Amino acid sequence: MSGRMFVLADADSFYASCERVFHPELARRPLVVLSNNDGCVVSRSREAKLLGISNGLPWFKIRGQAEHDGVIARSSNYELYASLSRRMMRLMAATLPGQEIYSIDECFLRGFQDPQRTRMACTRMRETVLQGIGIPLTIATAPTRTLAKIVSHYIKHQGGGIGDWDLLRSQEPDVLDRIDVSEVWGVGRRLTRKLQGMSITTAGDLARADPSRIRHLFSVLLERTVLELQGIPSIELDDFDAIDGTRKQQLMCSRMFGQPITGLPDLSAAVGTYAQQASIRLRKQGSLAGMVTVFIATSPFNQDYQSRSGSIILTDPADDPLTIARAAVGTLPRMIDPHARYVRAGVMLGALTDAASYTTFDGMDAKRDNGLGTILDQANRKFGLQSVGIGWAGMKGKGRARQETGATWNMKRQHLSNRSTTRWDELCIVKA
DNA sequence: TCTGGGGTCCTAGGACCC
DNA sequence: TCTGGGGTCCTAGGACCC
Numbered sequence: 334m335s336g337r338m339f340v341l342a343d344a345d346s347f348y349a350s351c352e353r354v355f356h357p358e359l360a361r362r363p364l365v366v367l368s369n370n371d372g373c374v375v376s377r378s379r380e381a382k383l384l385g386i387s388n389g390l391p392w393f394k395i396r397g398q399a400e401h402d403g404v405i406a407r408s409s410n411y412e413l414y415a416s417l418s419r420r421m422m423r424l425m426a427a428t429l430p431g432q433e434i435y436s437i438d439e440c441f442l443r444g445f446q447d448p449q450r451t452r453m454a455c456t457r458m459r460e461t462v463l464q465g466i467g468i469p470l471t472i473a474t475a476p477t478r479t480l481a482k483i484v485s486h487y488i489k490h491q492g493g494g495i496g497d498w499d500l501l502r503s504q505e506p507d508v509l510d511r512i513d514v515s516e517v518w519g520v521g522r523r524l525t526r527k528l529q530g531m532s533i534t535t536a537g538d539l540a541r542a543d544p545s546r547i548r549h550l551f552s553v554l555l556e557r558t559v560l561e562l563q564g565i566p567s568i569e570l571d572d573f574d575a576i577d578g579t580r581k582q583q584l585m586c587s588r589m590f591g592q593p594i595t596g597l598p599d600l601s602a603a604v605g606t607y608a609q610q611a612s613i614r615l616r617k618q619g620s621l622a623g624m625v626t627v628f629i630a631t632s633p634f635n636q637d638y639q640s641r642s643g644s645i646i647l648t649d650p651a652d653d654p655l656t657i658a659r660a661a662v663g664t665l666p667r668m669i670d671p672h673a674r675y676v677r678a679g680v681m682l683g684a685l686t687d688a689a690s691y692t693t694f695d696g697m698d699a700k701r702d703n704g705l706g707t708i709l710d711q712a713n714r715k716f717g718l719q720s721v722g723i724g725w726a727g728m729k730g731k732g733r734a735r736q737e738t739g740a741t742w743n744m745k746r747q748h749l750s751n752r753s754t755t756r757w758d759e760l761c762i763v764k765a
Numbered sequence: 766t767c768t769g770g771g772g773t774c775c776t777a778g779g780a781c782c783c
Numbered sequence: 784t785c786t787g788g789g790g791t792c793c794t795a796g797g798a799c800c801c
Contacts, residue, residue, distance in 0.1 A: 375770095391767075436800080518800080519800080523798065580772075583773095584771090585771060587771080
């Protein structure tokens with residue numbers, strides 16, 4: 334074995350596992366985590382999977398049966414997950430070199446030349462994260478990222494743990510032929526259908542395909558996937574700085590509403606709030622936005638579905654909340670259908686540039702935050718998101734949702750757990 | 766009644782120029 | 784005004800990921 338060895342570490346049922354960290358009584362119970370608005374299932378514990386609950390199912394459709402089966406539901410709590418993710422990533426980076434964070438719950442690392450040494454490091458890493466944080470990992474090693482994904486997928490089916498491509502292949506030479514092509518990293522629904530039409534139905538079929546022919550019929554992306562299945566590293570990840578979530582090209586804040594809204598005033602309030610949220614993240618990563626795009630949409634499950642978007646180019650790139658919110662709200666009058674029932678809106682900031690190095694030719698400066706944004710950022714850090722804001726963004730709700738705004742369109746989160754690691758008023762209480 | 770939120774990359778095709 | 788080809792740049796949309 335020569336060349337690089339990729340290590341893929343990802344958490345088992347990450348969101349569900351996070352919920353258990355501060356609620357040990359949830360261990361071994363069937364548990365699901367729901368998307369915003371308590372819409373769909375986005376994470377299930379192993380026990381919930383065994384009950385036949387799949388990801389993406391609308392909660393309102395399965396709720397009756399699930400509750401009958403003793404399933405516990407939690408609203409998603411991304412503050413908690415992001416915080417646990419950061420700790421988990423730091424522990425892993427201290428064990429193996431070359432960490433590339435790929436998503437909130439998984440990262441690639443580089444293995445050592447000596448496979449035995451790599452294996453020991455993986456074992457140690459898994460124990461450290463389990464004991465230090467309480468999150469179980471699945472760890473796979475392989476000569477390419479795509480094969481590491483295959484191994485990970487395979488051993489998760491066996492209940493998780495640690496696996497290696499060479500070992501697996503020596504035990505089961507035909508393992509790729511027993512994996513559906515749709516399970517391959519980079520092959521989605523559409524490609525699966527097209528490939529099936531060409532009698533490529535398993536990962537093994539795809540691995541045996543001619544890369545240049547695949548490139549012709551599909552794209553360079555799928556060609557790289559074929560090469561990777563053959564053991565030739567061909568996919569590089571962007572060297573984006575994911576540990577603090579920095580985005581190089583665009584940044585978006587969008588939400589489904591708790592209930593449909595109609596008319597300019599409510600829509601403006603929602604879009605203004607999302608614009609502010611987006612500008613907070615923009616300042617946090619030290620960028621300026623050159624373009625603001627807003628989209629609004631009615632329900633795609635209704636017959637009169639409509640979706641519109643509009644953009645504004647900022648003549649001077651900006652990071653201050655007023656400029657961005659004003660630009661965003663300003664797109665609405667020409668887009669809005671006054672009778673439509675909107676269920677979703679979003680604000681995208683594009684044409685991002687680095688605030689520190691930005692200069693214009695004529696000596697004009699960018700629309701920098703004049704201090705208001707920084708004050709808002711500080712207040713929000715201290716008192717919690719949406720404590721303070723411009724316009725509607727500062728309106729608080731009551732009771733359990735007191736951190737959210739009081740507007741009717743604010744999302745539903747009826748099964749929210751405490752944000753124990755990021756909110757002082759939601760600290761875990763230990764009775765001794 | 767009730768169906769997530771964020772990203773990335775590639776390609777086709779139009780606009781424009783010579 | 785018409786005719787033709789080829790190059791570049793940009794954007795919208797499609798496809799994928801978690």
